[in-house]
Amino acid sequence: MSRVKALIFDVDGTLADTERDGHRVAFNKAFAEAGLDWEWSVELYGELLAVTGGKERIRFYLDKYNAEFQRPGNFDEFVAGLHAAKTTFYTRLLSDGEIPLRPGVERLLREAREQGIRLAIATTTTPENVSALLTYTLSESAVDWFEVIGAGDVVPAKKPAPDIFHYVLEAMNLAPEECVAFEDSRNGILSSREARLATIVTINDYTRDDDFTDAAIVLDQLGEPDRPFKVLQGDARGHHLVDVAMIRMLVG
Numbered sequence: 001m002s003r004v005k006a007l008i009f010d011v012d013g014t015l016a017d018t019e020r021d022g023h024r025v026a027f028n029k030a031f032a033e034a035g036l037d038w039e040w041s042v043e044l045y046g047e048l049l050a051v052t053g054g055k056e057r058i059r060f061y062l063d064k065y066n067a068e069f070q071r072p073g074n075f076d077e078f079v080a081g082l083h084a085a086k087t088t089f090y091t092r093l094l095s096d097g098e099i100p101l102r103p104g105v106e107r108l109l110r111e112a113r114e115q116g117i118r119l120a121i122a123t124t125t126t127p128e129n130v131s132a133l134l135t136y137t138l139s140e141s142a143v144d145w146f147e148v149i150g151a152g153d154v155v156p157a158k159k160p161a162p163d164i165f166h167y168v169l170e171a172m173n174l175a176p177e178e179c180v181a182f183e184d185s186r187n188g189i190l191s192s193r194e195a196r197l198a199t200i201v202t203i204n205d206y207t208r209d210d211d212f213t214d215a216a217i218v219l220d221q222l223g224e225p226d227r228p229f230k231v232l233q234g235d236a237r238g239h240h241l242v243d244v245a246m247i248r249m250l251v252g
């Protein structure tokens with residue numbers, strides 16, 4: 001019997017390409033609404049992605065790129081307020097149908113469910129963002145496809161720390177050997193590998209040059225029957241799309 005019992009998905013960059021045209025745009029709207037002249041360009045945002053978590057990213061931006069900004073006395077509240085506004089703008093973008101799932105994601109989720117493989121999410125993003133993405137790209141009930149949604153501040157240390165994967169594994173009562181993680185970034189794979197999870201990587205424009213030394217395989221995307229993946233690292237042994245059979249081939 002196969003030892004793969006569950007698939008654990010990252011969200012941003014993995015389920016959907018959310019960063020450049022989603023989160024980034026929502027941050028900029030929140031800054032403008034607050035009367036700030038901060039504008040995160042596509043290029044700058046790539047550098048800010050070094051830090052996961054939206055509130056953490058705002059602080060990182062001020063520390064590294066805007067140190068002259070006069071911080072208000074209630075700085076924690078100020079950051080939290082900006083971030084809450086950003087979440088509102090972001091979920092609105094999702095509800096407008098601006099951001100689709102990446103190729104192969106829905107296909108794989110449906111196949112895994114049919115085969116009784118359990119599903120979970122491990123992400124640094126805010127829980128509301130996960131529900132909105134699943135609701136508007138799949139259906140209202142798609143949130144329930146996932147047994148555990150580990151998201152945001154539920155653990156204090158975000159990726160690259162392994163805590164969010166530990167949280168999910170514990171909630172599912174599974175060992176890392178029984179699960180496979182899906183990630184798109186260096187911070188993601190550092191987190192999943194530290195939690196001892198075999199990890200399948202699908203890159204995106206922001207992460208194509210990241211170091212994925214420890215991945216089970218690195219692909220451009222999960223693949224569809226009419227759109228095979230490209231292998232960037234590792235051996236797909238004749239497979240053209242990531243399905244349950246390929247996952248078992250890779251990790252047992």
Ligand code: XBP
Binds near residue numbers: 019023051055
């Ligand atoms: C993505 C992140 C998040 C999002 C923004 O990480 O780092 O911070 O960019 O979301 P992952 P919030 O790929 O692990 O999901 O603003 O809600 O933090």
Ligand code: MG
Binds near residue numbers: 010011014183185188
């Ligand atoms: Mg990611």
